[in-house]
Amino acid sequence: MSLDPDAPLRFSPLHRLQWEEAQQRHVILYPEGLVELNATSAEILKRCDGEHTLRTIVEELERKYQTEGLTDDVREFLEIALENGWIETAA
Amino acid sequence: MKTAGSKPPLSPPRWLLAELTYACPLQCPYCSNPVDFARHKEELTTEGWKRVLSEAREMGAVQLGFSGGEPLTRPDLEELVAHARRLGYYSNLITSGYGLSAERIAALKAAGLDHIQVSIQAPEQDLSDWLAGTESFAHKKQVARWVKEQGYPMVLCVVIHRHNIEQMEGILEMAVELGADYLELANTQYYGWARLNRAQLMPTREQFERAEAVARRYKERLKGKMKIYYVIPDYYEDRPKACMNGWGTTFLTIAPDGAALPCHAARELPIDEFPNVRRMSIREIWEESEIFNRFRGFDWMPEPCRSCDEKTKDYGGCRCQAYLLTGDMTATDPVCAKSPHRHLIDQAIAEAEAPPEAPLVFRNPKASRRFFET
Ligand code: SF4
Ligand code: SF4
Numbered sequence: 376m377s378l379d380p381d382a383p384l385r386f387s388p389l390h391r392l393q394w395e396e397a398q399q400r401h402v403i404l405y406p407e408g409l410v411e412l413n414a415t416s417a418e419i420l421k422r423c424d425g426e427h428t429l430r431t432i433v434e435e436l437e438r439k440y441q442t443e444g445l446t447d448d449v450r451e452f453l454e455i456a457l458e459n460g461w462i463e464t465a466a
Numbered sequence: 467m468k469t470a471g472s473k474p475p476l477s478p479p480r481w482l483l484a485e486l487t488y489a490c491p492l493q494c495p496y497c498s499n500p501v502d503f504a505r506h507k508e509e510l511t512t513e514g515w516k517r518v519l520s521e522a523r524e525m526g527a528v529q530l531g532f533s534g535g536e537p538l539t540r541p542d543l544e545e546l547v548a549h550a551r552r553l554g555y556y557s558n559l560i561t562s563g564y565g566l567s568a569e570r571i572a573a574l575k576a577a578g579l580d581h582i583q584v585s586i587q588a589p590e591q592d593l594s595d596w597l598a599g600t601e602s603f604a605h606k607k608q609v610a611r612w613v614k615e616q617g618y619p620m621v622l623c624v625v626i627h628r629h630n631i632e633q634m635e636g637i638l639e640m641a642v643e644l645g646a647d648y649l650e651l652a653n654t655q656y657y658g659w660a661r662l663n664r665a666q667l668m669p670t671r672e673q674f675e676r677a678e679a680v681a682r683r684y685k686e687r688l689k690g691k692m693k694i695y696y697v698i699p700d701y702y703e704d705r706p707k708a709c710m711n712g713w714g715t716t717f718l719t720i721a722p723d724g725a726a727l728p729c730h731a732a733r734e735l736p737i738d739e740f741p742n743v744r745r746m747s748i749r750e751i752w753e754e755s756e757i758f759n760r761f762r763g764f765d766w767m768p769e770p771c772r773s774c775d776e777k778t779k780d781y782g783g784c785r786c787q788a789y790l791l792t793g794d795m796t797a798t799d800p801v802c803a804k805s806p807h808r809h810l811i812d813q814a815i816a817e818a819e820a821p822p823e824a825p826l827v828f829r830n831p832k833a834s835r836r837f838f839e840t
Contacts, residue, residue, distance in 0.1 A: 389619040389647060391556055391580065397478060397526030404556035406581045406621045406648050407695065409480065409529055460690070 378429055378454055383465040385425035390461055392420055403461055410461075419452055423462045429453060476762075478526035479718040479752060482555075483533055483730055484515065486543070487722050490536040491564045493599025493828035494587065496625050496660040496667055499535065500733040504834035506723040512542040514743065516549050518720050521748035523553040527718065533560040533730075535722065538570070544577045551578025558583055558621075563609035564602055571612050582613045583621040583650070588629070589636035597629065599828045610644045622646040626677065626699075627654045627667035628818070634677040638684045646692055651681055653699035657731035659829045661790055666826050668818040674702055701811050705776070706783025706799035713761035713785065718752065726751045728758055731786040735795050761785055761796075768796055770804045 386392055391404040401417035403410040412420070418439070422432045432453075433446050456462045488503040510518070519530070530550055537543055538561055550557045559574065563584045571582070586606050587597035594603040614620040622641050624630070630637065634651075641649040653674075654660050654667050669677070678696070685694045700707050710717045710729045719727040725740040726748070727733055733740070741755040752758055760766065764777055771782040782788075783799020791800045792807045800807035827833055 388617065393554065393556075395526070395528060397528075402528065404528065404580070406558060406583070406619050407529075407650075409556075458690070460693075 378450055378457070379464070380430040380450075381428050383426055383428055384423040384432075384453065384462050385465045386420060386423045386462055387460055392417075392461075416452060419449055420456065420461065423456075425465045476753060477715050479522060479716065479748075480527055481529045481531070481717045482519070482522045482527040483531045483717070483719040484518065484546075485533050485535065485719060485721050485730065486515070486537045486540045486546070487535040489539045490534060490562070490829075491539075491600055492536065492562045492602065493830045494597060494625070494659070495599075495663045495826040495828050496627055496654045497829040498655065498658045498660065498731060499829065500658055501662060502834055502837040503535075504831040505838045506721065506725075508724075509540075509722045510720075510724045510743070512545060514724065515542075515546050518724075518743050518748065519546070519550050519553060519555070522718060523555060525749060525752065528554070528556060530555040530557040531560050532557065536562055536564060538564070538566055544573055547574055547579045548577040556580050560623075561585070562598070562602065563606045564600065566609045566612075568612045568616075571609075571616055571618075575616055575618065579618070581619045581621055583623050584610050584613060585623040585625065586610070586640070587624070589633050589640040593630065593633075599830070607640075607644065610646070614645050619647045620645060621648040621650065623650040623652060625652050625654055626669075627660075628669040628673065628821075629667070631669045631673045631677045634680040638680065641692065642688070648693045648695065650695045650697065652695075652697040655697075655699075655731075656701075657734065657786055657790065659827065663826050664814065665817055665821045666824060668701070668814060668821070669699075670818045671702060671815060674699060700787075700801045701815060703801060704803040706780050706787070706801040708780045709784035709787075709799075712781045714752070714758040715762070718748070726755070726758075728761075729784075729786065731784075734786055735789050766796060768798065770802075770806075771798050774804065 393402060393404060395402050401412045418436060419432055429450055433449050437443055437445050487509055488499055488506060537559060547557060557580050559579055559582045561582060561584060584606060587594040591603040595601050610620060610622060622644060624637050656664050660667060681696050713728050717729060719730045720743060721727060721733060724743040726743060727740055737757060740757060741751040767782050771777050783802060785795050788797040788799050789795035791810045798805040800810050
């Protein structure tokens with residue numbers, strides 16, 4: 376199953392995404408767990424707000440980092456995030 | 467300040483376990499509280515706990531468990547939860563659910579609690595109530611439903627031992643029925659009351675293997691719907707667990723009276739006095755106290771750990787298990803096949819095939835007083 380580029384994505388209500396001052400990075404918090412994120416992963420997840428889609432996230436990041444061809448990397452990460460339940464497709 | 471030698475750099479605590487009280491309406495015979503818990507009566511005040519939360523957060527702690535005993539017996543729980551939320555903790559209430567109402571679940575949510583972990587003893591009433599030493603089964607299931615309804619991630623915890631291990635299927639079905647998002651199947655670890663009752667609690671190897679196969683089957687089937695954490699009973703392994711991810715690296719427990727422990731079971735070690743938050747800051751305790759430094763790194767290790775290349779993986783196992791079984795807290799964890807004490811584990815396994823007849827000792831203040839009053 377591959378991700379529909381136009382499906383709106385939102386961060387899971389059962390997880391929390393937060394900046395950790397002590398670690399100088401974003402983390403995902405959930406029962407019994409903590410995932411440390413690198414800067415790009417955090418940029419992607421921050422945009423999962425129920426409005427953004429794979430397509431619009433890629434557009435924004437390509438603009439932000441002044442680059443192209445991010446689709447595959449972003450898709451790959453979003454699929455992992457979906458599988459882990461960090462995000463969901465907003466119906 | 468920091469000890470010289472081959473100590474790795476100090477990492478800050480990430481997980482804080484706040485054991486708010488030893489009071490508990492239940493009497494689980496596998497409770498991990500120290501057997502002499504009734505000795506420690508002086509609980510920290512609300513202000514004392516707030517200071518603990520603030521100081522640990524400042525050092526980098528982010529996962530927070532409110533536990534006990536039964537944390538719901540503290541009337542200031544909502545206030546502490548609100549303080550934790552303001553500080554940015556991800557907080558978890560570890561509860562038996564006893565006496566918890568829908569209103570209080572809502573009040574805790576409003577205060578900023580992130581999740582509630584409800585423990586249930588078994589998937590059927592008589593057994594569950596017997597193991598809890600209290601009539602509680604029906605209410606616990608109700609609590610689980612409320613937790614779910616109010617939008618918390620629902621975490622169900624079942625401690626596994628010989629009296630419920632045959633019901634693994636029933637346990638998993640109950641978790642499905644209740645809509646658990648997470649299920650923790652915690653095979654009993656033999657500390658505290660569980661160590662006392664080990665002969666009556668330990669499953670046979672065959673029971674264990676059958677139950678594990680059932681859990682594995684459900685894990686596969688429920689993938690994406692329910693996350694199942696299966697805590698292995700390390701007696702049936704040949705390497706010890708990496709206890710607490712290494713002593714004084716990640717976990718900090720504060721006991722009801724303010725004693726700071728590197729692990730919630732550590733109070734059973736032959737250490738006269740643990741550093742206490744009434745007298746020291748969390749930073750001093752974590753960085754400078756002798757106890758938190760004692761088993762950091764590898765210098766303290768005896769053979770066979772000292773020259774073993776697996777020591778960076780398991781840190782020589784659990785200090786409490788080493789002490790409870792060998793009487794020496796610096797020994798290699800006897801679970802390890804390389805330990806000269808492995809026969810103690812093998813004996814316990816053999817004993818599980820034909821356990822001696824004895825009643826379970828239930829955890830309550832009366833039974834506890836036997837361990838320190840003469
Ligand atoms: S394990 Fe049982 S007796 Fe011990 S604190 Fe938890 S609910 Fe109370
Ligand atoms: S000898 Fe020590 S370090 Fe090596 S595997 Fe056993 S417990 Fe771990």
